Amino acid sequence: MDLLQRCVFKRIFQHGQCYLGSQDATRSLASRFPSALLDGHRAAGHRSKSSVPGIGERTLIAVKPDGVQRRLVGQIIQRFEQRGFKLVGLKMLQVSEDLLSQHYCELRKKPFYPSLLHYMTSGPVVVMVWEGHNVVQSCRVMVGHTNPAQAQAGTVRGDFSVHVSRNVVHASDSLEGAQREIQLWFQGKDLLNWDCCHHTSTYE
Structure with missing residues (x-):
């Protein structure tokens, strides 16, 4: 107006x-x-939802046990909120080995898989689904390189982690991967479809 x-x-x-x-x-x-x-x-x-293509794209972000233990959950959530993405799913859980074997199905034959399994079951994990335009790629950039030693300052791993074995967060690496992981970690009823009042100023 x-x-x-x-x-x-x-x-x-x-x-x-x-x-x-x-x-x-x-x-x-x-x-x-x-x-x-x-x-x-x-x-x-009574404005209708934004017509910007891809605004409903979703990705999965998980704060790993070291991030939870170090009380970094709030700061990590804040970064995605400040960027303008919409939180549509959130839960905290102690992850089972069965769930992890499905999540890391491509890594099960790697020599480091047992230590990865031990790490990811060592404490609770906070897992989230974020929604927004180009959210998968944008969140990957925000999270930073898998190896924190190569992650840029200003990224989550660049700011909070020093070793690849404790790299604080997981972020889906592709749109297809995000869809698979979201279905694995969340049931449909766990995800909320809600109108974000600032999307008009963010995307149009």
């Missing part, structure tokens, strides 16, 4: 208070203003 519209409706509200006892008087007051302004106000109040 532009400045003129705000002034108009402020005036309606101020004068409308004087006519609370008469609906006819209130309707009469509103009728003095151009219908285009009133229609514009109604449209703004």
